[in-house]
Amino acid sequence: MQRKKVFISSVQSEFAGERQLLFDYLTSDALLGKFFEPFIFENVPALNANPAMVFLNEVENCDIYLGIFGRDYGFEDAKGISPTEKEFDAATLQNKVRLVYVKQAEQRNHKEEQLILKAENVIVRKNFVTPEQLKTAVYASLVNYLVENEFIRTTPFDATLHPEATIADLNEEKIRNFTEIARRKRNFPFDKDSDIIKVLTHLNLIKGNRVTSAALLLFADQPQRFFITSEVKCAHFHGLSVSKPIPSYQVYKGDVFKMIADAVDFVLSKINLYVGDRSKSEIVDVQYELPIQAVTEAIVNAVVHRDYTSNASVQVMLFADRLEISNPGRLPAGLTVEKLFTAHNSIPANPLLAESLYLYGTIERMGTGTEEIVKQCSNMGLRKPLFVQDTEFKLILYKTEQVTPQVTPQATPQAKELLKIFVGEMNRVEIQEALKLNDREHVRQNYIQPALKQGLIELVYPDIPNHPQQKYRLTAKAERLKNECYLPSV
Numbered sequence: 001m002q003r004k005k006v007f008i009s010s011v012q013s014e015f016a017g018e019r020q021l022l023f024d025y026l027t028s029d030a031l032l033g034k035f036f037e038p039f040i041f042e043n044v045p046a047l048n049a050n051p052a053m054v055f056l057n058e059v060e061n062c063d064i065y066l067g068i069f070g071r072d073y074g075f076e077d078a079k080g081i082s083p084t085e086k087e088f089d090a091a092t093l094q095n096k097v098r099l100v101y102v103k104q105a106e107q108r109n110h111k112e113e114q115l116i117l118k119a120e121n122v123i124v125r126k127n128f129v130t131p132e133q134l135k136t137a138v139y140a141s142l143v144n145y146l147v148e149n150e151f152i153r154t155t156p157f158d159a160t161l162h163p164e165a166t167i168a169d170l171n172e173e174k175i176r177n178f179t180e181i182a183r184r185k186r187n188f189p190f191d192k193d194s195d196i197i198k199v200l201t202h203l204n205l206i207k208g209n210r211v212t213s214a215a216l217l218l219f220a221d222q223p224q225r226f227f228i229t230s231e232v233k234c235a236h237f238h239g240l241s242v243s244k245p246i247p248s249y250q251v252y253k254g255d256v257f258k259m260i261a262d263a264v265d266f267v268l269s270k271i272n273l274y275v276g277d278r279s280k281s282e283i284v285d286v287q288y289e290l291p292i293q294a295v296t297e298a299i300v301n302a303v304v305h306r307d308y309t310s311n312a313s314v315q316v317m318l319f320a321d322r323l324e325i326s327n328p329g330r331l332p333a334g335l336t337v338e339k340l341f342t343a344h345n346s347i348p349a350n351p352l353l354a355e356s357l358y359l360y361g362t363i364e365r366m367g368t369g370t371e372e373i374v375k376q377c378s379n380m381g382l383r384k385p386l387f388v389q390d391t392e393f394k395l396i397l398y399k400t401e402q403v404t405p406q407v408t409p410q411a412t413p414q415a416k417e418l419l420k421i422f423v424g425e426m427n428r429v430e431i432q433e434a435l436k437l438n439d440r441e442h443v444r445q446n447y448i449q450p451a452l453k454q455g456l457i458e459l460v461y462p463d464i465p466n467h468p469q470q471k472y473r474l475t476a477k478a479e480r481l482k483n484e485c486y487l488p489s490v
């Protein structure tokens with residue numbers, strides 16, 4: 001089909017950044033770019049024509065009028081009317097689809113106030129504060145236009161209306177708590193006492209009494225009633241690979257805010273925390289072996305950008321040397337793993353979720369998450385993170401190296417011999433047979449106990465030393481010694 005023309009109207013000097021942002025977004029977005037052709041006057045070449053006539057001709061040729069109103073009214077002609085108002089009037093007279101977005105402002109030109117009132121009398125307009133909020137609102141409006149006109153029959157997962165759920169399935173207290181935090185952190189134009197219908201409408205989360213998937217994931221009492229795979233599975237392994245039994249395993253459910261917080265807490269409770277002293281300051285320095293911000297950002301990305309139509313879940317797996325976070329889904333068209341290391345356009349798979357998490361303060365800046373992860377790891381001197389796109393998307397964060405020059409001479413000859421024969425998980429009998437020794441006590445005192453003390457092997461069931469199925473396995477320290485030092489692998 002022929003792309004629909006979108007005329008972007010505003011006071012150019014006030015909204016130069018927003019105009020260019022929308023033009024770039026509508027041109028490059030994988031979905032919207034197929035259906036819409038934006039127009040801004042800045043991109044018109046020099047012409048021997050009256051600018052006002054150029055504007056009005058473009059309005060006449062457009063399918064959608066997109067107005068951005070703010071503080072200023074703009075240049076006035078001899079009759080005291082600005083180009084923006086002329087364009088709105090022309091779009092109204094010609095029965096164009098009109099989308100109007102009003103930026104929050106403490107003071108406005110009185111004529112701009114009158115223009116906003118004129119628009120409110122004939123259409124529903126949306127408020128915004130930041131350019132990202134404007135982009136999200138435009139996205140929702142244009143996708144709704146495509147659906148209503150049956151140009152597409154599906155919407156992004158988080159923008160779809162649930163066939164059964166209603167506003168009654170949302171938790172009002174959660175919405176008011178969100179509103180209070182968003183107002184404090186992002187100057188959200190509503191407070192905790194505001195009408196929740198207006199709040200949800202502003203966030204593009206409801207239509208009438210029906211609610212979107214994003215609304216349920218954000219504010220439902222039990223989102224898993226509607227989306228069973230909306231969960232985060234967390235596992236902690238002492239070694240370098242997946243092995244059973246799993247020492248620690250948790251499945252976190254609830255709204256997206258809770259799942260993210262629980263998953264981050266799980267990781268921070270399992271990784272090492274280094275505590276300094278007061279030699280330089282009364283405040284004791286503390287530092288985790290992985291940067292907290294990078295861990296949080298990685299988990300947020302997995303929850304926000306996952307494919308919620310998949311039967312798979314977000315997985316957080318912590319190993320002795322690394323943290324792996326994976327989620328079902330693929331990178332958007334045009335975005336590669338190489339681009340994730342630098343600044344790139346924000347193309348969230350679930351933009352309504354992303355917008356709400358930004359307002360809540362969970363996401364600091366849109367489109368900078370992976371770049372910030374790389375920066376945080378670099379600042380700690382860690383190995384560069386690894387991004388992997390396969391059947392799922394995976395991010396790997398590598399821990400602080402803990403091997404020191406003193407480790408090697410501390411290993412006894414018996415411990416070295418033990419490590420040479422060690423394969424997977426072994427019990428005492430298997431160790432004794434591999435060493436080809438007959439004296440059980442000799443093996444225990446001279447091989448197993450020293451290796452335990454030196455941190456080269458560990459119990460599979462550390463909390464139950466006398467477990468009937470007790471076995472031993474190599475620690476990360478031993479694996480590094482085998483791979484990097486003097487012990488050949490067997």
